[in-house]
Amino acid sequence: MLEIITFSTLNGVLYGMLLFMMASGLTLIFSMMGVLNFAHASFYMIGAYFGFEISRRIGFWPGFVVAPLLVGGVGALIERFGLRRVHGYGHVAELLFTFGLAFVIEELVNMFWGRLPVDYRVPPSLDFVAFKLFDTTYPAYRMFMLATAVAMFVFLILILKRTRVGLIIQAALTHPNMVAMLGHDVPTVFMLVFGVGAALAGLAGVIAGPALVTQPSMAGLLGPILFVVIVVGGLGSLTGAFLASLLIGLVQTFAVAINGSLFDLIGPTATTIFGELGSVTVAQIAPILPYLLLVVVLIVRPTGLFGNRET
Template sequence: MLEIIIFSTLNGILYGLLLFMLSSGLTLIFSMMGVLNFAHASFYMLGAYVAYSLGMVVGFWPALFLAPLVVGLLGALVEKYGLRRVHENGHVAELLFTFGLAYVINELVQLIWGPVSVAYREPAYLREPLFTLMGTDYSIFRGGVILISALMLVALWYLLKKTRVGLMVRASLTHGNMVGHLGHNVPRLFMGVFGFGWALAGLAGVMGGPLLATEPGMAESLGPIVFVVVVVGGMGSLLGAFYASLLIGLIQTFFVAMNASVGDLLNGIGMNVDPYGEITGITLASLAPMTPFILLVLILIFRPRGLMGELEP
């Protein structure tokens, strides 16, 4: 039991940090530009595929750094030559633009890399155990992903709170016109933030590709959960996205790891029910994919602004 708790906690933190890495870029883009980007998860997928292709040429580690830069550059170009023009027509046009862009990216990925998964894996030495507990190994790569994700969180906090660029970004959130009147190029700042947000999505893809799977459906599998994270955490709140990512990651991981049914849980709190009934026999593992959306519904009912969101005036 102790082994299950320890490894489920580690895997839940790992999954949660990957979700945060992906959702932080979306949160940053929404909080600054008011754009709910439906193509965000597609750039997560693109990051994995670009890292796979670059890795075959320059090696794993150079690809680890180059792939997010490539994805971020593509994001900046999309903002400058596409979304910036669409922005003039309102939020509906932005949603339709990013919605269509997601499908275009998905089709391009299948045309270039094929409709099946590719063998994007970490080097063999990173699969060696970082530590062994009760006969179960925890790989170096998994530990490294947790470390890099945590460092990314610290770097993002420092960038936004302690640097001049972060000051300009935070000022532009609420007083964009004033920042422009002070002589700063706000459209260029928006383009940089957009590219940076998609670079974070690409970095999540570089990390998540070897852990999960690098295949054309990877954007569709994580895309809805990313929006759940943003809403549960509070629209535009990076700290809320962090808490929501860890919460969803831990809940899903523990549900998958626990060999129990709804009836077992009810009996555990003193209710005498049949653990093999039509409803009470449902296992927690089968409920795991639903838990983010159940949490979303509960949040929208009882706390519509999210965990750390602010009330609108």
């Protein structure tokens, strides 16, 4: 039991940090531009594929550095030549633009790399066992992922708290109109934020690709969960996004470890009241728990746990 708790905590935190790498960019983009970017998880996927392509040609480490930059560039270009054009048509059009974009990106990835998972390997320099606890090994690569995520988190905090751009972004989180009125070049800041957000998602993809599976459906799997994270955390709140990421990471990991069902909890009455649902185990419904959380949080507190804006 202790073994399961230890490893579930580790894996849950890791998954949560991975979510946060994407959610941070997504929530920044949303707060500043009002766009819920459906294609955000697609940047994560492109990151993984760029990382794979570079790693098989040059090596993992060049890919680790270059791929996120490339993804950031792609993101900035999409903002400059696509999203900005749609901006005038309102938020719904922007949202639908990213919705279509996610679709096209998935198809392009299908075309270039095929529909089957690609062979994106953990670099040999990290392919060893980090530690062994209760007879279960924990790979060094996962520790590396965790370290990268934490480093990125610290880096993001420093930028936001210590730089001028960070100040503008922070101001724009709560008072986007006022920032524009103060005469800042808002379109460029938008492009920058969109590019950086994409690059962060790309970085998450580069490091998650070898540990999970790099395949065209990886964006579709994560996309909706990201929305859950930023909405539950509170739109526009980085702290909220961070805590919600960890919460969802841990909830999903721990739910898997629980075998119990309503039937086990309250006995046969469960099946009389809930029918088949009475015998469904917590582990079975692990992936839908985030959505349940989403709906409940929004009903009870439409601003999310830490947010103060609704739209």
